[in-house]
Amino acid sequence: MVVVQRRELTFWERMYLPEIVRGLVITFKKMFEPRVTRQYPEQAMPTTAVTRGQPRLTVKDDGNIACVSCGLCEAACPAYAITIDGKETDRFIEREPERFDIDMLRCILCGFCEEACPKEAIFMSNELELANTTREGLVYDMEQLKRSTSTLQPRIDYVRKINDRW
Amino acid sequence: MVDLLFYVAAALCVLCALGVVVSANPVQSVLMLLGSFVGISLIYLLAGFQFLAAIQILVYGGAIMVLFLFVVMLLNQGDPAVLASEQGLLSKAQLAGGLAVAGSALALLLAAVVRTEIPRPIFGYLWPEGGLDPLVGMAQAMFGPYVLAFEGASVLLLTTAVGVMTLAKRQRTKPSVKAAPLSSTTEGSP
Amino acid sequence: MPFLILLIKASLIYGGLLVTAAVMTLAERKISARIQLRIGPNRVGPGGVLQPLADGVKFILKEEITPDGANKGIFRLAPIMAAVPAMLTVAVIPFAGETVIFGLDFGLLSLTDLDIGLLFVLAFSGLSVYGVILGGWASNSKYSLLGGLRASAQMVSYELSLIMTALTVVALSGSMDLREIVEVQNTGNPLAWNCFTPVVGQVGLVLFVIATFAETNRHPFDFAECEPELVGGFHTEYSSMKFALFFLGEYCAMTVMACLTTVLFLGGYSVPFWEDAPWMVELATFMAKTSFFLFLFIWVRWTLPRFRYDQLMNLGWKVFLPIALANLLLAGAFISLT
Structure with a gap:
């Protein structure tokens, strides 16, 4: 049992009005203090390299996709969000994906694909917004997933740093 | 114009008064009574008695009828079907007696109204010179x-x-429960 | 063309009232945001000024729901009963003196000057309780019924203090005509305003303002709505334009009460140190004074917590009414002394 000892109110406090005026003064002062609202779509929260947003595919500086369609991420994905079809290329690296779809409605942003990838081809970007009017529109294909290495650079550096510990 | 307004107000009064008696729903009755008061207030106004009109609305409309409504709402109204069947219990003789009494009262009233000489411009007071009321x-x-x-x-x-x-x-069986003052110690679990 | 002029005056005054109510809904949100260090609505129009318009469109487009088992006729009647009295009362408020617009003589700027203007306002604002109580009853919902009952008990209780305090002013001014009450105070000297009458004026002003809060069901006396306990109180079951009418009625009542406080205690449209000011200055003065009270309504709402119901009733009957009566006596003494 908890006994709460209440303070005896003084005469002026019991008169209501002075205390009410005091409260009004406080709220009036508050009106001129700086406001804390963030105007979200225009002023997005700054993200860091640690932010684990939606997975994106890296495009190397020579314009080719880094992915070799090995299927490791497809296998690692616990939500079965990734679908890959591979094809051959004439380049030194003989394979690249023909189709690389991520169903963003299934994706749980766990980052397993990033960990599984042997070629630094898929990274968790800092992109967090996801909206569409249809379900089909949220199945992103390869073109929608491609990002240049430079945009993903902070995350790439971070992942390398983490992996260096092993 | 004034005559027309008077007839409108009078009709409102009479119809609403009828509604009070006829309507099965008590709340509706109260509303009808309110309408009747508004009609009376209008007639006061036409006769040039603004003050009475306002007081009629303020006191009867604003305060007393609210209390009526209060009581009617709080009362257990019972099953409408049962109430209706109870109303049906009125025998034909009772009905005839009631109608006879009401009819003769109405006839008396009408006779009195017809025989009374009413000065023609009843509402000559409307907007009299030098202020209204x-x-x-x-x-x-x-x-x-x-x-x-x-x-x-x-x-x-x-x-x-x-x-x-x-x-x-009524005889109080239990002492009334007093609200604990704010400054006292309060017990309770966190 | 007196009829035409009357028509223009009526549309001006009622347009003004409705615009004020709309602006108040925006101001309510903006000021509450300020007090809570937020920004408030700022998406519709520059700085969010068109938000009331968007709200209005939304109200019209919403689905109209009548609960099963509601008393249809009374359910429909209640919002009208809530909105109409508040709008009627504005007819007797004097906004300014002799008014000439574009060479057209509008006479005194108010719809009508009744001998019993004050009684008229009080009578019709007393009727607005029907909207609340009938809305609560007809909804066939326990929350609505409780809200309606509480509200009506509260409004009837505080109406007494309101009328008693208004009576003080009537005694001081010797008239129930609102314009005459203003003219008595309009001497060019602001000390002639009723709120500067020693003791009587100040006590009266405070009592009157608090009583108007209770009368219009605003915080800290908003027992009719009381969201945490009663969902939405009497308008829990209302939607779409019916709800909008309740809303409109509340804000119109607030506006009228603010006007009334200005007229009774702050000298209405009288400009300090300028007795025969042109009507524009008078109107601006009146609006400035009224805005202060409107701001006060919002300001208090976002400062104070709600009272407990028994505290409310205690305050009304055991504190307010005796003080109001004593104040009336004091006013009588004051008049006989001067």
């Missing part, structure tokens, strides 16, 4: 020659109120 005159009358009657009426009302309270008050 004989408010000052009314106040002087009320607090001058009629002050005794006025105060007597208020005493009568007060006595009635006290009497009703005494009669209606």
